[in-house]
Amino acid sequence: xxxxxxxxxxxxxxxxxxxxxxxxxxxxxxxxxxxxxxxxxxxxxxxxxxxxxxxxxxxxxxxxxxxxxxxxxxxxxxxxxxxxxxxxxxxxxxxxxxxxxxxxxxxxxxxxx
Amino acid sequence: xxxxxxxxxxxxxxxxxxxxxxxxxxxxxxxxxxxxxxxxxxxxxxxxxxxxxxxxxxxxxxxxxxxxxxxxxxxxxxxxxxxxxxxxxxxxxxxxxxxxxxxxxxxxxxx
Numbered sequence: 363x364x365x366x367x368x369x370x371x372x373x374x375x376x377x378x379x380x381x382x383x384x385x386x387x388x389x390x391x392x393x394x395x396x397x398x399x400x401x402x403x404x405x406x407x408x409x410x411x412x413x414x415x416x417x418x419x420x421x422x423x424x425x426x427x428x429x430x431x432x433x434x435x436x437x438x439x440x441x442x443x444x445x446x447x448x449x450x451x452x453x454x455x456x457x458x459x460x461x462x463x464x465x466x467x468x469x470x471x472x473x474x475x
Numbered sequence: 476x477x478x479x480x481x482x483x484x485x486x487x488x489x490x491x492x493x494x495x496x497x498x499x500x501x502x503x504x505x506x507x508x509x510x511x512x513x514x515x516x517x518x519x520x521x522x523x524x525x526x527x528x529x530x531x532x533x534x535x536x537x538x539x540x541x542x543x544x545x546x547x548x549x550x551x552x553x554x555x556x557x558x559x560x561x562x563x564x565x566x567x568x569x570x571x572x573x574x575x576x577x578x579x580x581x582x583x584x585x586x
Binding site: 393395397403404405407410412418420453460461462463464465466467468469 | 506507509517518519520521524562566568571572573574576577578579
């Protein structure tokens with residue numbers, strides 16, 4: 363079946379602009395996660411959605427970052443007033459439920475110039 | 476202290492060799508455990524979940540030691556295609572649902 367998809371695959375933006383990244387999880391997966399991975403580094407948790415519960419935003423690095431999810435489907439991650447340190451690959455993952463394995467999308471490579 | 480720690484390597488092994496990676500976790504409340512592989516500039520892909528009794532999938536064997544708080548991955552008969560970074564992942568489910576990723580162990584299988 364279809365896996366997790368993300369768009370765009372690459373995004374180059376100027377410092378100070380806002381960007382919106384999209385994630386389509388696997389159908390039927392109730393949990394959705396966003397991570398950031400800087401070049402040569404590990405995954406950094408950003409935010410987690412589970413069903414209709416309030417999201418866990420504990421990993422968002424600043425108030426410039428926000429995310430929404432519509433029910434148990436699409437999620438968007440928005441970064442306002444982008445900075446050069448925001449340059450990274452943003453990965454989305456979904457899982458059938460809590461505590462079980464996650465499946466990752468191909469990521470969005472964000473470059474802030 | 477990091478929730479999950481891995482030896483970053485690199486491990487450089489010849490084809491056909493057996494190689495083992497360990498990963499330690501700090502929180503005894505950890506409940507689910509996984510190994511992922513990540514190829515260069517690609518997303519992590521699930522390799523296997525790790526069960527309490529240990530589990531095997533072909534050339535790959537995973538073990539969990541709750542008493543010592545570590546998990547291991549053994550790769551037998553290494554192939555060139557096994558070259559990747561291997562990520563240890565731990566889940567803690569309590570008031571939230573947290574997944575902690577290790578920074579990965581790099582493996583290169585040499586012809």
